[in-house]
Amino acid sequence: MNDNIIEIRHVSKSFGGQQVLFDISLTIQRGEFLTLLGPSGCGKTTLLRLLSGFEKPESGEIFIDGKNMAQVPANQRHVNTVFQSYALFPHMTVLENVAFGLRCQKIPTEEIIPRVMNILATVRLEKFADRKPESLSGGQQQRVAIARALVNRPLVLLLDEPMSALDYRLRKNMQIELKALQRKLGITFICVTHDQEEALAMSDRVAIMEHGEVMQVGTPREVYEEPSNITVAEFVGEANFLKTKILEASAESLHVEIEGKALRLTNRRHITQDQKVVTLVRPEDLKVWSINEVTNTEIITMYQATVEEVVYKGSTVDLIVRLNSGTKLLASEFFDEDDENLEYKIGETVWVEWYPGWEVVLPELPEELQE
Numbered sequence: 587m588n589d590n591i592i593e594i595r596h597v598s599k600s601f602g603g604q605q606v607l608f609d610i611s612l613t614i615q616r617g618e619f620l621t622l623l624g625p626s627g628c629g630k631t632t633l634l635r636l637l638s639g640f641e642k643p644e645s646g647e648i649f650i651d652g653k654n655m656a657q658v659p660a661n662q663r664h665v666n667t668v669f670q671s672y673a674l675f676p677h678m679t680v681l682e683n684v685a686f687g688l689r690c691q692k693i694p695t696e697e698i699i700p701r702v703m704n705i706l707a708t709v710r711l712e713k714f715a716d717r718k719p720e721s722l723s724g725g726q727q728q729r730v731a732i733a734r735a736l737v738n739r740p741l742v743l744l745l746d747e748p749m750s751a752l753d754y755r756l757r758k759n760m761q762i763e764l765k766a767l768q769r770k771l772g773i774t775f776i777c778v779t780h781d782q783e784e785a786l787a788m789s790d791r792v793a794i795m796e797h798g799e800v801m802q803v804g805t806p807r808e809v810y811e812e813p814s815n816i817t818v819a820e821f822v823g824e825a826n827f828l829k830t831k832i833l834e835a836s837a838e839s840l841h842v843e844i845e846g847k848a849l850r851l852t853n854r855r856h857i858t859q860d861q862k863v864v865t866l867v868r869p870e871d872l873k874v875w876s877i878n879e880v881t882n883t884e885i886i887t888m889y890q891a892t893v894e895e896v897v898y899k900g901s902t903v904d905l906i907v908r909l910n911s912g913t914k915l916l917a918s919e920f921f922d923e924d925d926e927n928l929e930y931k932i933g934e935t936v937w938v939e940w941y942p943g944w945e946v947v948l949p950e951l952p953e954e955l956q957e
C-alpha cells in the first residue's frame with residue numbers, strides 16, 4: 587500500500603481565461619492533517635474542490651489512494667467535505683441529518699442507526715440525536731456537519747474554513763478537538779484556512795499558498811522558523827526584517843552587514859554574493875534592555891533604539907521600537923510582574939538584541955524596504 591493517500595501532479599486551473607492555480611504538485615500522506623493556508627483568493631478552495639471532484643483540473647493529474655481521478659465523479663471518490671456553512675438540513679433532526687447520505691445509498695435502516703449513533707458518540711453528540719440544528723450551538727452544529735461527513739467512512743475529509751462561524755474561544759477549543767478527533771480516527775484531514783494560528787495549532791504539515799502557487803510545505807515549526815521566502819515569513823506570524831547587505835558569500839559562511847553592523851553567519855540557504863537579502867527576526871526572538879542594564883554595548887547583535895509604542899497584552903508586552911537606522915521593529919516579551927525593567931516609556935532609549943543564530947537571512951526585499 588502506498589503511503590501517499592493523495593498525489594497532486596502539476597495541476598493548473600483557470601476560470602474564464604484567468605489562471606487561478608499554477609502547476610501545483612503536492613503529496614499528502616495517509617493519516618496526515620494538512621492545512622492549506624493563504625490569503626483570500628489564493629486558490630485554496632479551488633484546490634479543495636479539485637480534490638472533491640466538484641471541479642476538473644485544466645492540466646495535471648490527481649491520484650487518490652493510487653487511482654487517477656480524471657474520470658472519477660465526486661460521489662465515487664471516498665472524499666467528503668465539511669462546508670463553511672455546515673449546510674445542515676434545518677427540518678431534519680441531528681440523527682436524520684447524519685443518516686441522510688447512508689439513506690441515499692440505500693443502506694438498510696438497521697445498519698444505519700448504529701453507524702450514526704456510533705459517529706455521534708465520537709463527536710460527543712449522542713444525547714442530541716433528536717434535536718433540530720437550530721437548537722444547537724455553533725460548535726455543536728459544526729460537530730454534526732463533521733459527523734455527517736465521517737459517517738460515510740471517507741478516505742479523506744476535506745474541511746473548508748470549518749471554524750469561521752465560531753467565536754474566538756470556541757474556535758480555540760474546536761481546534762484542539764478537531765486535531766484529537768483526527769488523531770483518534772486516523773483519517774487524512776485536509777483543511778483550508780486563512781488563519782495562520784489555526785493552521786499552526788492543528789496541522790501535521792502546512793502548505794502555504796499565494797497567487798495560485800504553493801510557496802512552501804512543512805511542519806508548523808519549519809514554516810515558522812525556516813520560512814522559504816519573505817511571503818511565507820510575513821504570512822506565518824509577525825516578522826521583523828532587518829536591512830542586510832552581503833559583504834562576502836561562500837558556500838559555508840556569509841559575511842553580512844545588518845543594520846550597519848558587520849557579522850559572520852553560517853550560509854544555511856545557499857545565498858550568493860549578488861543576491862538581495864533581508865534578515866528575519868521574530869518579535870519573541872528580540873530582547874529589549876533598559877540602558878542601565880547593558881554594560882557591554884559591543885555585542886554584535888545589540889542595537890540602540892527608541893521606544894515608540896508599548897502594548898500590554900496580558901502574558902506579553904509588545905514594544906514597537908525604532909533603531910537609530912530608522913528601521914521599526916516589534917519586540918514581544920513575556921510579562922514578568924517582578925521585573926521592573928519591563929516598564930518602558932514612550933521615547934525611552936533602549937538596547938535591542940536578538941539571540942544570535944535565531945536570525946534567518948532570506949532572499950528578496952519586502953515591499954516596504956524596496957527603493
Ligand code: ATP
Nearest residue numbers: 601602606624625626627628629630631632633780
Ligand atoms: P477565500 O479564502 O476567500 O475563500 P481561496 O483562497 O479559497 O479564497 P478560491 O475560492 O479558490 O480562493 O478562488 C481563487 C480565485 O478563483 C479567485 O480569484 C476567485 O474569484 C476565482 N474563482 C473561484 N471559483 C470560481 C468560479 N467558479 N468561477 C470564476 N472564478 C472563480
